Amino acid sequence: MKGLFKGLVGLVVLALTLAAAAYFWVKRPMPLRAPAANPVDLSIESGTSAKAISQAVVDAGVEASPTLLYAWFRLSGQSRQMRAGNYEIAPGTSPERLLRMLVRGEESLRTVTIVEGWNWRQVRQALAKAENLKPDSRALDDAALMAQFGRPGVAPEGRFYPDTYSYAKGSSDLAVLQRALNSMDKHLQVAWQARLPGVSLKSPEDALILASIVEKETGQGSDRPLISGVFNNRMRIGMRLQTDPTVIYGLGEAFDGNLRRIHLQTDNPWNTYTRGGLPPTPIAMPGKAALLAAVQPAKTQALYFVAKGDGSSHFSATLDEHNRAVNRYQRGLK
Template sequence: MRRFFLTIFLLASFVALGVGAWGLWWVHQPLPMKAATADLPVEPGTTPRGVAQLVADAGVDVSPPLLYWWFRISGQDRQIRAGSYELERGVTPKSLLAVLVRGEEATRSVVLVEGWNIRQVRAALAKADQLKPDTVGDTEEALMAKLGRPGVHPEGRFFPDTYTYSKGSTDVAVLQRAMRAMDRHLDAAWTARASDLPLKTPEQALILASIVEKETGKPSDRAEIAAVFINRLRVGMPLQTDPTVIYGLGASFDGNLRKRDLQADTPWNTYTRGGLPPTPISMPGKAALLAAVQPAQSKSLYFVSRGDGTSHFSSSLDEHNRAVNRYQRGNK
């Protein structure tokens, strides 16, 4: 009898060792998949057993009870995080669990570019991969209400940057992040402003920065361009900047700014109206924000493009006219 029980014990031990060895081998083997990638959305509150079933439902050829067994025996089953995951061919039970425990969600990114207007921002978000378009069709008023800023004009309210997001995120979430980023950068710039500016509010600084962003061809010219506009505001000269006129024309602008456009009065026409326009005209970046509040120490009131991205600055109309003749009309 003793020999019988010893035999049973040895057999059970061999079986356990065999199962253990097989399990150790299995957790390192790639899991068969029906497609090159598989989306795996794990909602908060999903149990480890439920996650194992979701993996199989996503197109991974695996036994849910077996995968759940691996989750349990690893001791990490309660550390699995909710999120939106993307599984690729070659994933093993071990690497899958590591992804779920670390919360390595599948991400995408969208770039919001300095100088873009709100129409361009919304167009980029509408085309962004795997981003839910919750604001498509909304008016600008409805958009800002959805973002918690009812009555605020959306232009210039979003900071230009690269924003990463999880698959299935909404455009509202990205815009909220961009809006908070602009708030932070504008607050920082306003705190660092020069003491003698004719700008009274952060809003005015944002408007000026948006103009500087559109007028700058070479980064090193930003502070000098800002100085021209600051100097004009100080002496009561109209800003006379083409980008504001173009913004006021809206979708009707065909790429060719004509004399009649400069004479057509809109709230953003800085040839027909004094002071700053009523809203920003683009998204300024950090450098433009700082230039607007820390302009160069300069007496310049005019500037003209040299045609190579740089500008020539003048403190008198006569000097400016000579620069226009040289750089715009080709007269030496």
């Protein structure tokens, strides 16, 4: 009996020792292979088994036993809840933290920002420079890209809402663009539904185009409704918009930063000095404030405005007043 008792005590002690060792093991940070100061990347595809995930963790650069990891995943009761994705295992990560990260789907995220007023060329450039973002759009010209989004024949300019977008490492830039496209659709719809009666716009497309012009013309945010008011007034009486940003857009990469008289006189589809009405496409990515200003123009008699040099604009109802403002603010004359 004494021998049996001692044996049972030994088993209990052994079990407690193993339990304590297991407890400390799941809490203890796992070493990373050199350079240990850097996180390691772990990519898990959909349908990967818990056993395969255990091996993938080790293959990624974590110094741990795949057998122990697999046992931990199984014993936790959460092995079937681990999610596919792209993860970063940082120095100091324990088996417990690793499992929690995989179950919650805490993927490694990066961000890319589309800035208000950027044109499509600048958006392309930002996506190409974004960290760990697959450049799938690079192989597509503008027409093929928009056709892939279900918008054949639609120009990409103005269609992607300016915002900061997060993405998992290794994501496609097409996924980011799809989200930006959907977001612009939503914001444009909201703005169009909030339009004022009598606004000089016939469709949400017109609103998007005008909003892009307002975005590029505005130096001070509070001026947006007044600038929109000027353009709405001009459209209502059939006056040409005569706005420099559309001319600059039409010049494309040929623009060297100096807008000349010859540029204003040379006709192209975006030259609002030589052509009446709105240009055929937006000229930039407008933000929320510009979208709302386009459909909610300020009530004003102004038909002209000129930059004052401090970010704001001076608005005039007559050409004589406008010319005096140009002399004062642009030419430095009294």
